[in-house]
Amino acid sequence: MSPEPPSPVPLRASDADREAVVAELQEAAADGRIDLDELGARLEVALAARTHAELAPLTADLLPVLPPAPPLLLKGGMAGAVCAGGWRVPEQIRAYGGMGGVRIDFTRVECRLRVVEIEVDGQAGGVEIVVPDGWVVETEQVAPGLAGLRDRTAAGRLPGSPLIRLTGTCGMGGVTVRNPKRGERRKLLRERR
Template identity: 60%
Template structure:
């Protein structure tokens, strides 16, 4: 029987080295133009930064261009997104979806999963109000995002925060509130299986 070669785990890429998309560059371009219109940078500096933004290849290169500027004001959605686990469960993501400023998740009997890994969100902060109830709530965020769980009541099921504080400038902060209930609430970055899908087939869940 031929021995199988050992599996090589996927390499974890530092947040600043993640490749920038056309939308990432366009978002920085809009922020720079707004800053110039507000008098924060002059036209010569605007031209120089725009040129760098359009040729930037990574998130880190883009972050440098807006590090001394205020974050864009969030265009908040009037209605929160409400997910109810019910009997069979509910989920949002991992495909692309419009992220509102407020998400409410009730685990119910089937559980709820909220996956932000493929979204393009320009909000500075997203409030996720999670209630674990009987089956729990799982929240998955990109490596470049961070979570603030200080407003969360762990309840009987507890709160498991498996995220890192390595937040990239200009990315959203997930502010977690609510209660763990009986089953608890988990907030984490993608696991190994989810990372394989992200890096192996970026369009799979679009």
């Protein structure tokens, strides 16, 4: 009989994590999604929370209902295509690498969707997807094609972060999923100050 695997260690919540949950709860109360008594009770738990697991249930039922956005279509063509900066994330994205490739950067977006579906076709130029730390990317439904899929994201999903579900094929150019590189992280930190 093999020994049981160790249970995962709960991720500790930072002050910034607690403040983000508090802000979301206050917004929900202002919108009338929770009343003041419930706000008070949830704020008390949020401020005392030590882990992400304690914070997650406080906002799990509060995601606003947004009108569906049309699918975003990105075609790399000869010159390539980049979707970056502060853009509204739709529920569905279709990315075709073409010759120049496609890059989708989620590091500066505010995404309140639970799931974002991305259909990829790496073609010759490939598709690169950059996600913030704490976002999880499902890659099981992507056919490897000739170049294959490279998943360079860190494990572990943060509460309230979306799940990126990839489908499609890597083609000749491949598909890469990654977190920001060191230089990109420094630039993001400077922008947030």
